[in-house]
Amino acid sequence: MQDIYIAGTGIWYPEDIITNDEIVSSFNSYVDKFNDKNQEMIKAGTLEPLAHSSTEFIEKASGIKTRHVIDKKNILDIEKMMPSVQHEDASKLSIHAIVGIEAARKAMISANVEATDIDAVILGTSHAARNYPSVAIEIQNELGIDGYAYDMLVGCSSTTFAINNAFSDISSGLADTILVINPEISTPFVNYTKRDIHFIFGDGCVATIISKNKTSDNCYKIIDRKLITKFSNNIRSDWSYFVRAAEDEKAFDDLLFYQNGNSVFKEVCPMVAEFISSQLHRKNIQPNEISKFWLHQANSRMINLIVSKVIGSDDFDSSLAPLPIEKFGNLASAGSMFAFNLYNDLKPGEKGLICSFGAGYSVCSIVVQKA
């Protein structure tokens, strides 16, 4: 079969950084104001008071220390608690296209390819910027790429599923080189008044060049892919084009991202560990042959638990499973390839494993070998 490579990657992230102390201080001020405003009902027992958040909880429960966001000021402002953004329209590039192009240009330099070498653009994201035209086609146009382009949505597995599609198109002969772009501008969709989720997300974008040619000296051959989906309502958003016409009223806040994080944790960890173990077994690869696990960056405890189940020990060097989540927060589908971009220091012949897991549930695991 044709060899196919990850030939280069590029990342974009915003300059604004929010620390845990800052997000907790903003949240707690909101809570104090809410409880003060509603003190009569709270005293009467008809309303539950809101509880404070804490830096200690966030670091212990998630591993997150900071997150990069598109608009720190308005997220922390308790009168707003969301980033300030504009409607997208035909007069300007969409935000997904702007950040996607930045990451794409870096990926093209790292892979040593020009726009004329690229045959297709696949954009995968958790939150579509609009319905149509595809942002991928907008980026294709801006970069001067021929061929085809489309957007796809698979929650937190959008990046790996898009890489998988690129691989399939190349192996079927449809294309030689494909640009995969994954913008994850999640903060407009976060309800910063909810204690269990206000600290989780950051904004970022990753781009990846998949090619049948070894275009750079930092290529990783894709040696196996495995995908699974299993329906769950534990990570859900009901925002849709039905919002305008729906006759049953729902508040905007009820349509945003929500999750039952504890159930996700308990269900997804064993599922992913078993999934990866059976993939390695099928490929006759011993777990200790994997030099790096670039896993979905939702929770550092999840990452460490999954790796320890796969290798059969919780005594491993932290460099085995990088944790960019500490600095960037949860970057939705971009997390695993962010980790790959920042920590791809394998020697020729060494193997690594990229794995996403998230809404759907959806899981995709890709085994690579440094060329």
Ligand SMILES: CC(C)(COP(=O)(O)OP(=O)(O)OC[C@H]1O[C@@H](n2cnc3c(N)ncnc32)[C@H](O)[C@@H]1OP(=O)(O)O)[C@@H](O)C(=O)NCCC(=O)NCCS
């Ligand atoms: C979200 C997550 C960090 C929460 O951690 P957790 O350990 O499961 O926390 P729980 O929800 O069980 O809450 C534990 C306790 O902390 C409290 N708590 C929740 N948020 C808190 C906060 N911000 N500050 C302080 N305490 C908090 C809860 O009220 C609960 O208290 P109790 O034990 O008295 O009832 C974790 O479940 C997670 O990351 N899950 C996976 C999410 C995921 O992969 N999502 C995919 C989307 S991309």
